Amino acid sequence: xxFADTVVPDPAVHKPKVMAIMVAVGFVLFSxxxxxxxxxxxxxxxxxxxxxxxxxxGNLATGLVISIIFTINVVLIGFLPFRAQVFxxxxxxxxLFLAFFYSFGLDFTFIRSKVWFMISQGVFTxxxxxxxSIILASIVAIFGAVAKLSSNGFANAIATFYTSFFRGLPxxxxxxxxxxxxxxxxxxxxxxxxxxxxxTLCYGAYMTEIFRAGIQSINKGQWEASRAMGFKFGLTxxxxxxxxxxxxxxxxxxxxxxxxxKDSSLVSVIGVWELMFLARTLxxxxxxxxxxxITAAMIYWxxxxxxxxxxxxxxxxxxxxxx
Amino acid sequence: MSEPIIQMIGVNKWYGDxxxxxxxxxxxxxxxxxxxxxxxxxxxxxxxxxxxWLEAHQEGKIIVNGHEMHAKMKNVDAVRMDVGMVxxxxxxxxxxxxxxxxxxxxxxxxxVKEDAAHKTAMKFLDRVRIPEQADKYPGQLSGGQQQRxxxxxxxxxxxxxxxxxxxxxxxxxxxxxEVLDTMIELANDGMTMVCVTHEMGFAKAVADxxxxxxxGKIIEENDPHSFFDNPQNPRTQNFLSQILQH
Ligand SMILES: Nc1ncnc2c1ncn2[C@@H]1O[C@H](COP(=O)(O)OP(=O)(O)OP(=O)(O)O)[C@@H](O)[C@H]1O
Ligand SMILES: [Mg+2]
Numbered sequence: 430x431x432f433a434d435t436v437v438p439d440p441a442v443h444k445p446k447v448m449a450i451m452v453a454v455g456f457v458l459f460s461x462x463x464x465x466x467x468x469x470x471x472x473x474x475x476x477x478x479x480x481x482x483x484x485x486x487g488n489l490a491t492g493l494v495i496s497i498i499f500t501i502n503v504v505l506i507g508f509l510p511f512r513a514q515v516f517x518x519x520x521x522x523x524x525l526f527l528a529f530f531y532s533f534g535l536d537f538t539f540i541r542s543k544v545w546f547m548i549s550q551g552v553f554t555x556x557x558x559x560x561x562s563i564i565l566a567s568i569v570a571i572f573g574a575v576a577k578l579s580s581n582g583f584a585n586a587i588a589t590f591y592t593s594f595f596r597g598l599p600x601x602x603x604x605x606x607x608x609x610x611x612x613x614x615x616x617x618x619x620x621x622x623x624x625x626x627x628x629t630l631c632y633g634a635y636m637t638e639i640f641r642a643g644i645q646s647i648n649k650g651q652w653e654a655s656r657a658m659g660f661k662f663g664l665t666x667x668x669x670x671x672x673x674x675x676x677x678x679x680x681x682x683x684x685x686x687x688x689x690x691k692d693s694s695l696v697s698v699i700g701v702w703e704l705m706f707l708a709r710t711l712x713x714x715x716x717x718x719x720x721x722x723i724t725a726a727m728i729y730w731x732x733x734x735x736x737x738x739x740x741x742x743x744x745x746x747x748x749x750x751x752x
Numbered sequence: 753m754s755e756p757i758i759q760m761i762g763v764n765k766w767y768g769d770x771x772x773x774x775x776x777x778x779x780x781x782x783x784x785x786x787x788x789x790x791x792x793x794x795x796x797x798x799x800x801x802x803x804x805w806l807e808a809h810q811e812g813k814i815i816v817n818g819h820e821m822h823a824k825m826k827n828v829d830a831v832r833m834d835v836g837m838v839x840x841x842x843x844x845x846x847x848x849x850x851x852x853x854x855x856x857x858x859x860x861x862x863x864v865k866e867d868a869a870h871k872t873a874m875k876f877l878d879r880v881r882i883p884e885q886a887d888k889y890p891g892q893l894s895g896g897q898q899q900r901x902x903x904x905x906x907x908x909x910x911x912x913x914x915x916x917x918x919x920x921x922x923x924x925x926x927x928x929x930e931v932l933d934t935m936i937e938l939a940n941d942g943m944t945m946v947c948v949t950h951e952m953g954f955a956k957a958v959a960d961x962x963x964x965x966x967x968g969k970i971i972e973e974n975d976p977h978s979f980f981d982n983p984q985n986p987r988t989q990n991f992l993s994q995i996l997q998h
Contacts, residue, residue, distance in 0.1 A: 653806055654843035658857045658909060659833035668860065672847045 440507040448500055455496025456489075465491045530723055540720050543711050547721075551704035552728060558621065558703060559693050562628035563686045567640075569633030574640035575666065588637065595634035601695050603627045608699045624696030632689055639681045643674035676747035683740035687733050694729075704728060754781040756815075757913050757944055758803055763812035765798060765968075772798045773809065774968045780913065780946055785939045787955040787976075788948045790965035791991060796948040799965065800915050803946065804835040817912055833861060836906030836914040840922050842898045844890035850877070850901050851886040857909045869908070876904040880934050896927030900934050907938075914938070916947040950995055956980065964988045 441447050464470060465487035470480030473494065477487040506517055576588035595603065607630075608623040618626070647670050655665040694705035708725030712718045758780035765773035772795050780786055788796050801807040802814060805821045805828060814821040819831050845853050854873035858864035864872070877883045880900035882893075890898055899919055906914060916935070920928040932954050939945055939958040949955070955962050955976055962979040964972040964987075972979070972988045983989045 648843075650839060650841055650843035651845065654837075654839065654845070657804055657806060657832055657835070657837040658906075659829040659831075659861045660857075661829055661861075664860060668856070669845055673845075 442503050442507040448504060451500045451503065452496050455499050456492050458492075459495045459499075460489050460492030462492070463488055464495065469495055533719055533723075535720050535723065536717055539715065539717050540724050543721065544724055547704065547707050547711065547724060547728065550702055551707040551725070552732065554621075554701060554703040555690065555693050555705075556732070558625055558628065558696065558701070559686065559690045562625050562632060562693070563682070563689055565625070565629040566632040566636050566685075566689075567682065569629060570636035570640040571671075573633060573637030574644055577637060577641050578644065591630075592634040592637050595631050600627065600631050600692055601698065603631055604695055604699060620696070620699045620701045623699060624693070624701050627696065628689060628693060631692075632685055636682060636685055639678055639685070640674070643678040644670055646677055647673050676744075679747055680740065680744050683736070683743065687736050687740070690732060690736065691729060756780065757782050757817055758946070759813070759815040760799075760802075761813040761815075763802065763809050763814060765802060765807070765809040765811075772968050773802070776812070776970055778963070778970060778973075780944060782912075782944055783942055784960050785943075785945045785958045786947065786961050786963060787959040788946065788963045788965060789950055789952075789955070789991070790971075794965045795968040796965055797917050798968075800917050800946060800948055803915055804832050804837060806837075829861070833857075833909055834912045836909060836911035838899070838902050838906055838914065838916045838919045840918040842890070842895075842902045842922075844898055844902055844905070846890050849887050849889055850882075850893070853890065853901060854905050854908045857905065862909065872908050873904075876907045877901075879907070879937075880904045881930075894927060895923045896930045899923065899927075899931045903931075903934055903938070913944040913946065916945065916949065918948050918950075920949065920951060952980070952995065964991065966991075 442451075465473065465477065465480045465483050469491050470477070470483070470487065473483075473487065473491050474480060477483040477490050480487060483490075502521075506514055509517060573588050573592065576584035577592070579585055598606075604624065604627040607627045608618065608620065611618045611623070644666075651669055651673065652665060655669045660669070693703060697703055697706035697709065700706065704725050708721045709718075712721035756779050758778070760776045760778040763773055763776040763778075764771070776799060778799075788800065790796050798807055802809045802821075803816060805814075808823060809821075816831050817834050819825065819827065821828070821831070825831075844850075845856065848856065851870070851873055854876065855866070855869040858869040858872060859866060874883060874886070877886055880903055882897055882900055885893055885897060885901070890901065893901065903914075903919075919935070920931050923931065928951070932951060935945070935947070935954065936958055945958075947954075947959075959976045961973055962976050963970055964979070964983075964985070966987050972983065972985045974984075979988075980992065983992055
């Protein structure tokens with residue numbers, strides 16, 4: 430949270446002027462949307478008669494009623510305490526969102542028949558590819574960071590070249606380059622290892638910077654005390670510097686993991702049966718593209734929400750451990 | 753009897769173009785307690801940090817515990833293990849408890865077993881009078897307590913000589929005494945010590961010799977009695993009159 434002032438003004442939405450503006454703006458916007466031929470128009474039937482034939486009058490009346498309902502809703506939420514406000518607004522936004530998808534007229538029996546396969550096959554593959562890649566990327570990043578900070582010209586050159594290259598190319602291109610390029614050199618590589626390799630190298634390059642910043646943020650005195658006691662470089666790094674850098678490294682790494690979870694969809698282009706691949710292929714035969722894409726989207730979203738919760742737990746853990 | 757443990761012979765050091773140490777000749781014998789003082793920027797920290805080669809020198813010889821310190825030396829860590837160092841800002845490891853800070857050195861680089869390391873750690877925590885803080889983290893201690901832990905951490909390595917770089921100058925006045933008391937006890941137990949400090953009471957109480965530095969040179973070196981009562985060099989006189997005013 431930002432700095433919370435001790436003086437609490439009335440919520441803006443309880444000012445008559447703001448309410449009036451909300452109604453007015455809502456009226457204009459909702460009227461322009463022409464909502465009289467939707468479900469809202471049906472509700473207005475007693476007032477405007479047959480919605481389809483109500484014309485301009487029906488449109489304006491519907492817009493006015495909806496904007497008033499909307500404003501009352503906002504004003505009521507304004508009375509709630511913070512947590513309840515967050516909860517209610519979340520639920521309302523979610524409901525609107527689902528209503529939006531619902532309006533596509535999706536085939537839910539089709540979704541139900543495929544969703545378990547998507548989860549068992551797709552989510553599983555997506556998760557394990559991402560998890561292996563983030564672990565390998567972290568290892569790459571440690572070495573990359575040490576090399577970047579080192580005074581050894583070879584190590585420094587290799588590390589800077591590596592990060593520059595893999596941060597400079599689109600990930601999709603890296604996936605193709607590895608999957609199609611390595612066989613040219615005589616190494617035939619399966620789709621899954623190729624995908625993991627591409628994600629590892631790409632994210633390893635980004636995370637090299639995260640690790641470097643984390644390592645550099647540790648006070649020079651920690652190095653001096655360690656070296657003065659006869660600790661060698663590796664021991665100092667492992668036992669003194671990295672443990673202190675972890676609280677700084679973990680949160681952005683969690684972010685990277687969430688980003689990777691979604692970027693792993695790019696390895697679908699080389700035929701790995703992860704979530705995105707299934708989303709594109711399962712719907713093909715029956716022309717149910719939208720159903721599968723939306724299902725996959727929802728699954729991605731749920732996964733990232735779970736990860737966000739886990740990440741905030743880990744962050745809290747490190748906050749309490751390090752004094 | 754006088755067996756040198758540290759020798760600096762004609763040492764010169766530059767930071768880029770800036771000359772930080774000029775022709776330093778300096779010997780520490782076993783059992784010596786030496787206080788180094790001088791104005792800010794005179795090279796006191798630089799000198800004491802070249803002794804365990806946290807800083808490199810470019811000319812002359814530095815011999816510590818029989819080993820010459822130079823860029824190609826193989827056993828710098830072995831030499832450093834025998835040279836304890838206490839810093840102005842303590843530099844305790846904040847992610848480890850006091851006890852873990854004390855056990856780390858012996859266990860990780862001396863190959864001491866956990867039980868033995870624990871015993872030594874508690875012995876020295878007793879010695880600096882804070883055994884009850886063993887399980888706290890450094891961040892939970894006062895500055896004076898942290899510095900005493902730092903001293904104990906060095907002692908756990910069983911060093912042959914201890915270097916102090918302004919150990920009390922980051923402390924509030926009321927905590928200076930407790931750290932100085934610890935250091936005086938250490939001196940009375942016969943520890944060889946080189947101590948950069950402006951605490952002249954400490955110098956009078958324990959020092960065998962006081963070294964005065966200015967502009968990277970050793971200007972004057974004498975026993976405390978002569979040094980304080982009868983300083984030879986005008987710069988020493990000037991410096992002493994300034995710090996004794998307070
Ligand atoms: N890493 C460095 N690079 C360049 N110059 C340095 C460096 N460290 C110290 N110096 C310079 O060397 C000179 C001596 O510094 P040093 O820290 O040894 O002084 P000091 O006597 O310990 O002073 P103080 O009492 O302020 O701690 C100073 O002029 C300082 O600016
Ligand atoms: Mg200094």
